[in-house]
Amino acid sequence: MSKDEHHRETTHSAEDDPRNQDILIYVNGELKRREEAKVSVYDSGFMLGDGMWEGMRLYNGKWAFFDEHMDRLFESCTAVSLDIGMDRSGVLDALTRTAKANGMTHDVHCRLMVTRGVKERPFQHPSLSRSGPTVVIIMEHSRPVTGLQVKGIRLATVPQVRGLPMSQDAKYNSHSKLNCVIACLQAEQAGADEGLMLDPHGFVNTTNACNFFIVRKGEVWTSTGDYCMNGVTRQKVIDICRAEGIPVFTRNYSLMQAYGADEAFLTGTFGAQTPVAEIDGKPIGVNGGRGPVFDRIRACYADLLKENTS
16 A cells, blocks of 8 residues: 555545445435535535534444434534424434334444534624524445554644634544644644644643544553533543553653553544554654453443443
Protein backbone atom coordinates (compact mmCIF):
# COMPACT_ATOMS: atom_id res chain seq x y z
CA MET A 1 0.00 0.00 0.00
CA SER A 2 1.35 3.43 -0.95
CA LYS A 3 1.71 6.29 1.50
CA ASP A 4 -1.12 8.14 -0.27
CA GLU A 5 -3.45 5.14 0.08
CA HIS A 6 -2.64 4.87 3.77
CA HIS A 7 -3.18 8.62 4.02
CA ARG A 8 -6.79 8.25 2.90
CA GLU A 9 -7.67 5.81 5.69
CA THR A 10 -9.07 7.29 8.89
CA THR A 11 -11.16 5.97 11.78
CA HIS A 12 -14.20 6.46 9.51
CA SER A 13 -12.82 4.46 6.57
CA ALA A 14 -15.29 1.75 5.59
CA GLU A 15 -15.20 -1.23 3.28
CA ASP A 16 -16.84 -0.53 -0.09
CA ASP A 17 -20.39 -1.87 -0.36
CA PRO A 18 -22.23 -1.42 -3.69
CA ARG A 19 -25.61 -1.74 -1.95
CA ASN A 20 -25.15 1.80 -0.63
CA GLN A 21 -25.74 3.21 -4.11
CA ASP A 22 -29.43 2.27 -3.89
CA ILE A 23 -30.29 3.20 -0.32
CA LEU A 24 -33.48 4.94 0.75
CA ILE A 25 -33.00 8.03 2.93
CA TYR A 26 -35.53 9.36 5.44
CA VAL A 27 -36.31 13.04 4.88
CA ASN A 28 -39.04 14.51 7.08
CA GLY A 29 -41.12 11.35 7.15
CA GLU A 30 -40.61 10.37 3.50
CA LEU A 31 -38.25 7.73 2.15
CA LYS A 32 -36.38 8.98 -0.89
CA ARG A 33 -33.87 7.39 -3.19
CA ARG A 34 -30.31 8.55 -2.62
CA GLU A 35 -30.21 10.79 -5.68
CA GLU A 36 -33.56 12.36 -4.77
CA ALA A 37 -32.89 12.99 -1.06
CA LYS A 38 -32.50 16.76 -0.74
CA VAL A 39 -33.07 19.60 1.68
CA SER A 40 -33.67 23.27 0.92
CA VAL A 41 -30.80 25.71 0.45
CA TYR A 42 -32.73 27.76 3.01
CA ASP A 43 -32.40 25.00 5.60
CA SER A 44 -30.76 26.27 8.78
CA GLY A 45 -28.44 23.26 8.85
CA PHE A 46 -27.07 24.01 5.38
CA MET A 47 -27.02 27.76 5.89
CA LEU A 48 -25.65 28.00 9.44
CA GLY A 49 -24.76 24.55 10.74
CA ASP A 50 -27.71 24.97 13.12
CA GLY A 51 -28.52 21.40 14.09
CA MET A 52 -27.53 18.30 16.03
CA TRP A 53 -26.75 14.76 14.91
CA GLU A 54 -26.04 11.27 16.20
CA GLY A 55 -24.03 8.42 14.71
CA MET A 56 -25.34 4.97 15.64
CA ARG A 57 -24.68 1.34 14.77
CA LEU A 58 -27.22 -1.41 14.05
CA TYR A 59 -26.34 -4.99 15.02
CA ASN A 60 -28.70 -7.97 14.92
CA GLY A 61 -31.61 -5.63 14.30
CA LYS A 62 -30.91 -3.53 17.41
CA TRP A 63 -29.37 -0.08 17.83
CA ALA A 64 -26.32 -0.30 20.05
CA PHE A 65 -26.60 1.80 23.22
CA PHE A 66 -29.73 3.50 21.89
CA ASP A 67 -30.69 5.10 25.20
CA GLU A 68 -27.28 6.71 25.64
CA HIS A 69 -27.39 8.18 22.14
CA MET A 70 -30.90 9.53 22.71
CA ASP A 71 -29.82 11.05 26.03
CA ARG A 72 -27.12 13.00 24.21
CA LEU A 73 -29.33 14.01 21.29
CA PHE A 74 -32.27 15.23 23.35
CA GLU A 75 -30.08 16.99 25.90
CA SER A 76 -28.21 18.85 23.15
CA CYS A 77 -31.40 19.83 21.35
CA THR A 78 -32.99 21.03 24.59
CA ALA A 79 -29.92 23.14 25.35
CA VAL A 80 -30.25 25.01 22.03
CA SER A 81 -34.08 25.17 22.08
CA LEU A 82 -34.42 22.83 19.10
CA ASP A 83 -37.66 20.85 19.10
CA ILE A 84 -37.09 17.52 17.34
CA GLY A 85 -40.84 17.19 16.76
CA MET A 86 -41.00 13.63 18.10
CA ASP A 87 -40.19 11.74 21.28
CA ARG A 88 -37.74 8.86 21.66
CA SER A 89 -40.27 6.29 20.52
CA GLY A 90 -40.95 8.42 17.45
CA VAL A 91 -37.25 8.53 16.65
CA LEU A 92 -37.02 4.75 17.09
CA ASP A 93 -40.02 4.26 14.79
CA ALA A 94 -38.37 6.41 12.11
CA LEU A 95 -35.13 4.44 12.45
CA THR A 96 -36.97 1.12 12.32
CA ARG A 97 -38.95 2.17 9.26
CA THR A 98 -35.81 3.29 7.42
CA ALA A 99 -33.89 0.13 8.26
CA LYS A 100 -36.79 -2.08 7.18
CA ALA A 101 -37.21 -0.22 3.88
CA ASN A 102 -33.54 -0.83 3.15
CA GLY A 103 -33.54 -4.45 4.33
CA MET A 104 -30.85 -3.60 6.88
CA THR A 105 -30.30 -5.59 10.08
CA HIS A 106 -26.56 -5.81 10.77
CA ASP A 107 -23.30 -3.87 10.33
CA VAL A 108 -25.24 -0.70 9.54
CA HIS A 109 -24.15 2.84 10.33
CA CYS A 110 -26.71 5.59 10.74
CA ARG A 111 -26.35 9.35 10.74
CA LEU A 112 -29.45 10.91 12.30
CA MET A 113 -29.56 14.67 11.66
CA VAL A 114 -31.92 17.27 13.08
CA THR A 115 -31.81 20.93 12.07
CA ARG A 116 -33.93 23.93 13.02
CA GLY A 117 -35.59 23.72 9.62
CA VAL A 118 -36.17 25.92 6.60
CA LYS A 119 -35.67 29.66 7.10
CA GLU A 120 -37.90 32.33 5.61
CA ARG A 121 -34.93 34.56 4.79
CA PRO A 122 -31.18 33.85 4.60
CA PHE A 123 -30.19 35.26 7.99
CA GLN A 124 -29.12 33.69 11.27
CA HIS A 125 -31.89 34.52 13.73
CA PRO A 126 -33.57 31.29 14.89
CA SER A 127 -37.03 32.86 14.68
CA LEU A 128 -36.70 32.82 10.89
CA SER A 129 -36.95 29.01 11.00
CA ARG A 130 -40.71 28.66 11.19
CA SER A 131 -41.44 25.44 9.30
CA GLY A 132 -40.42 23.08 12.06
CA PRO A 133 -37.34 20.85 12.19
CA THR A 134 -35.71 19.01 9.33
CA VAL A 135 -35.03 15.37 10.21
CA VAL A 136 -32.81 13.24 7.96
CA ILE A 137 -31.72 9.63 8.50
CA ILE A 138 -28.95 8.18 6.34
CA MET A 139 -28.23 4.48 6.80
CA GLU A 140 -25.46 2.60 5.04
CA HIS A 141 -24.15 -0.94 5.02
CA SER A 142 -20.88 -0.14 6.73
CA ARG A 143 -17.98 -2.09 8.21
CA PRO A 144 -14.69 -0.49 9.28
CA VAL A 145 -11.68 -1.43 7.19
CA THR A 146 -9.78 -4.20 8.95
CA GLY A 147 -6.28 -2.99 8.11
CA LEU A 148 -6.32 -0.19 10.67
CA GLN A 149 -6.38 -2.72 13.51
CA VAL A 150 -2.97 -3.91 12.29
CA LYS A 151 -1.18 -0.74 11.24
CA GLY A 152 -2.98 1.78 13.44
CA ILE A 153 -3.73 5.47 12.98
CA ARG A 154 -1.08 8.17 12.59
CA LEU A 155 -1.81 11.37 14.52
CA ALA A 156 -0.33 14.84 14.22
CA THR A 157 -0.76 17.46 16.91
CA VAL A 158 -2.58 20.41 15.32
CA PRO A 159 -2.85 24.09 16.30
CA GLN A 160 -6.65 24.05 16.19
CA VAL A 161 -7.96 23.93 19.78
CA ARG A 162 -11.11 22.25 21.05
CA GLY A 163 -12.87 23.85 22.82
CA LEU A 164 -14.02 26.44 25.35
CA PRO A 165 -17.64 25.89 26.45
CA MET A 166 -18.40 29.61 26.34
CA SER A 167 -17.45 29.81 22.66
CA GLN A 168 -18.93 26.55 21.39
CA ASP A 169 -19.16 23.71 23.84
CA ALA A 170 -17.41 20.64 22.42
CA LYS A 171 -20.09 18.48 24.07
CA TYR A 172 -22.53 19.55 21.35
CA ASN A 173 -22.62 17.02 18.52
CA SER A 174 -23.59 19.88 16.27
CA HIS A 175 -23.61 20.40 12.53
CA SER A 176 -21.12 23.21 13.14
CA LYS A 177 -17.98 21.08 12.75
CA LEU A 178 -15.69 23.61 11.08
CA ASN A 179 -13.16 23.52 13.93
CA CYS A 180 -12.82 19.74 13.50
CA VAL A 181 -12.63 20.08 9.71
CA ILE A 182 -9.79 22.60 10.11
CA ALA A 183 -8.00 20.19 12.47
CA CYS A 184 -8.44 17.40 9.93
CA LEU A 185 -6.95 19.57 7.19
CA GLN A 186 -4.01 20.51 9.40
CA ALA A 187 -3.35 16.83 10.10
CA GLU A 188 -3.49 15.99 6.39
CA GLN A 189 -1.05 18.79 5.63
CA ALA A 190 1.27 17.31 8.27
CA GLY A 191 1.08 13.90 6.56
CA ALA A 192 -1.04 12.23 9.25
CA ASP A 193 -4.41 10.48 9.25
CA GLU A 194 -6.12 12.53 11.96
CA GLY A 195 -5.40 15.55 14.12
CA LEU A 196 -4.67 15.35 17.84
CA MET A 197 -6.26 18.42 19.40
CA LEU A 198 -5.17 20.00 22.66
CA ASP A 199 -7.46 21.71 25.15
CA PRO A 200 -7.31 25.47 25.82
CA HIS A 201 -4.64 24.87 28.50
CA GLY A 202 -2.37 22.81 26.26
CA PHE A 203 -3.24 19.38 27.65
CA VAL A 204 -3.99 16.42 25.37
CA ASN A 205 -7.70 16.43 24.57
CA THR A 206 -9.22 14.56 21.62
CA THR A 207 -8.82 14.07 17.89
CA ASN A 208 -10.86 15.78 15.21
CA ALA A 209 -13.13 12.70 15.03
CA CYS A 210 -12.66 10.50 18.11
CA ASN A 211 -11.85 10.39 21.80
CA PHE A 212 -8.25 9.57 22.72
CA PHE A 213 -6.74 7.23 25.33
CA ILE A 214 -3.23 6.25 26.33
CA VAL A 215 -1.91 3.39 28.46
CA ARG A 216 1.08 3.95 30.75
CA LYS A 217 2.39 1.16 32.98
CA GLY A 218 -0.95 -0.62 32.93
CA GLU A 219 -2.97 2.54 33.67
CA VAL A 220 -5.51 3.92 31.19
CA TRP A 221 -5.59 7.72 30.84
CA THR A 222 -7.97 9.97 28.96
CA SER A 223 -8.73 13.67 29.17
CA THR A 224 -10.85 15.21 31.91
CA GLY A 225 -13.76 15.39 29.47
CA ASP A 226 -14.19 19.11 30.11
CA TYR A 227 -13.26 20.13 26.57
CA CYS A 228 -14.26 17.20 24.37
CA MET A 229 -17.26 15.30 23.13
CA ASN A 230 -18.09 12.89 25.93
CA GLY A 231 -18.52 9.99 23.57
CA VAL A 232 -20.75 7.00 24.24
CA THR A 233 -17.91 4.61 23.39
CA ARG A 234 -15.52 6.67 25.54
CA GLN A 235 -17.77 6.16 28.56
CA LYS A 236 -18.19 2.47 27.82
CA VAL A 237 -14.40 2.04 27.84
CA ILE A 238 -14.15 3.86 31.17
CA ASP A 239 -16.94 1.65 32.55
CA ILE A 240 -15.20 -1.49 31.28
CA CYS A 241 -11.93 -0.51 32.94
CA ARG A 242 -13.68 0.05 36.25
CA ALA A 243 -15.55 -3.24 36.00
CA GLU A 244 -12.41 -5.18 35.04
CA GLY A 245 -10.16 -3.64 37.67
CA ILE A 246 -8.03 -1.78 35.12
CA PRO A 247 -6.83 1.52 36.66
CA VAL A 248 -8.44 4.34 34.66
CA PHE A 249 -8.02 8.09 35.10
CA THR A 250 -9.70 11.12 33.54
CA ARG A 251 -6.96 13.68 33.97
CA ASN A 252 -4.83 16.41 32.48
CA TYR A 253 -1.69 15.11 30.80
CA SER A 254 0.84 16.48 28.36
CA LEU A 255 2.10 15.55 24.94
CA MET A 256 5.34 14.35 26.52
CA GLN A 257 3.36 11.77 28.48
CA ALA A 258 1.44 10.75 25.36
CA TYR A 259 4.67 10.28 23.38
CA GLY A 260 5.95 7.98 26.12
CA ALA A 261 2.82 5.83 26.30
CA ASP A 262 3.04 2.05 26.04
CA GLU A 263 -0.24 1.91 24.11
CA ALA A 264 -2.66 4.44 22.63
CA PHE A 265 -6.04 4.17 20.97
CA LEU A 266 -9.08 6.08 19.76
CA THR A 267 -12.72 5.39 20.55
CA GLY A 268 -15.82 6.12 18.50
CA THR A 269 -19.18 4.63 17.58
CA PHE A 270 -18.02 3.59 14.10
CA GLY A 271 -14.59 2.08 14.76
CA ALA A 272 -15.07 1.11 18.43
CA GLN A 273 -11.36 1.10 19.41
CA THR A 274 -8.58 1.83 16.94
CA PRO A 275 -4.87 1.67 17.87
CA VAL A 276 -2.68 4.75 17.43
CA ALA A 277 0.62 3.78 15.81
CA GLU A 278 2.37 7.14 16.04
CA ILE A 279 2.00 10.72 17.20
CA ASP A 280 3.95 13.45 15.42
CA GLY A 281 6.12 10.80 13.80
CA LYS A 282 7.01 9.16 17.12
CA PRO A 283 6.09 5.45 17.32
CA ILE A 284 3.85 4.47 20.24
CA GLY A 285 4.96 1.38 22.17
CA VAL A 286 6.45 -1.58 20.38
CA ASN A 287 3.38 -2.97 18.58
CA GLY A 288 1.81 -0.10 16.65
CA GLY A 289 -0.09 1.27 19.63
CA ARG A 290 -1.58 -2.10 20.53
CA GLY A 291 -0.86 -4.04 23.66
CA PRO A 292 -2.42 -6.28 26.29
CA VAL A 293 -4.59 -3.53 27.79
CA PHE A 294 -5.96 -2.48 24.41
CA ASP A 295 -6.69 -6.07 23.44
CA ARG A 296 -8.45 -6.73 26.74
CA ILE A 297 -10.60 -3.60 26.47
CA ARG A 298 -11.49 -4.35 22.85
CA ALA A 299 -12.55 -7.91 23.72
CA CYS A 300 -14.65 -6.70 26.66
CA TYR A 301 -16.28 -4.04 24.50
CA ALA A 302 -17.16 -6.65 21.87
CA ASP A 303 -18.83 -8.72 24.59
CA LEU A 304 -20.71 -5.67 25.90
CA LEU A 305 -21.87 -4.79 22.39
CA LYS A 306 -23.09 -8.32 21.80
CA GLU A 307 -24.94 -8.30 25.13
CA ASN A 308 -26.60 -4.96 24.32
CA THR A 309 -27.74 -6.02 20.86
CA SER A 310 -28.66 -9.67 21.32
